[in-house]
Amino acid sequence: IRRDFTFPPLPAGAAAEAATRIRSTGNAVAIHIRRGGYVSNLVTHSFHGLCPLEYYDKALDAVAANAGSAPDLFLFSDDPAWVREHFDTRGFPATVVDFPEHAEAPWHDMHLMSLCKHHIIANSSFSWWGAWLANNGGLICAPRRWFDEESKAADNPAPDRWILL
16 A cells, blocks of 8 residues: 555655755654644534644653654644644744645645654544554554544544554
8 A cells, every 4th residue: 555655756845845854853753733624614523523732742742752862843734823823842843834835735745744753643534644654663643532423432543553642
């Protein structure tokens, strides 16, 4: 499956520069904060819910404790302005990946996510694929509760080696 899901080359400029930065650090952490329809659409919100900031705090604790050296955070979101205002990076080096041209080509963000060693994912198939395609032995933290809807609360698509928080 991984061979079938190869990414096209990243466009020159900011995305290629971000890829170089990600590759140059041994502890790049992709953090995906999904908001968009999870916030603005009541049906979607009631089905998925949002990962609370406390989840990201616990996941960042787990990565920082096990990564060997200080993590270098790369924050991906469909609401980068919210992330800049509300996400606590705890003083770790951090980059909010915000390339407006990726709105029309979101696979470039997924490609960048897959280059990171560690992952803190949202309850989103987008970040799930970014982490799964990385396949590099890093830590992957996923939310224990993938769906907010009670009938689906036990369903979680995380592989066994991922850390559920």
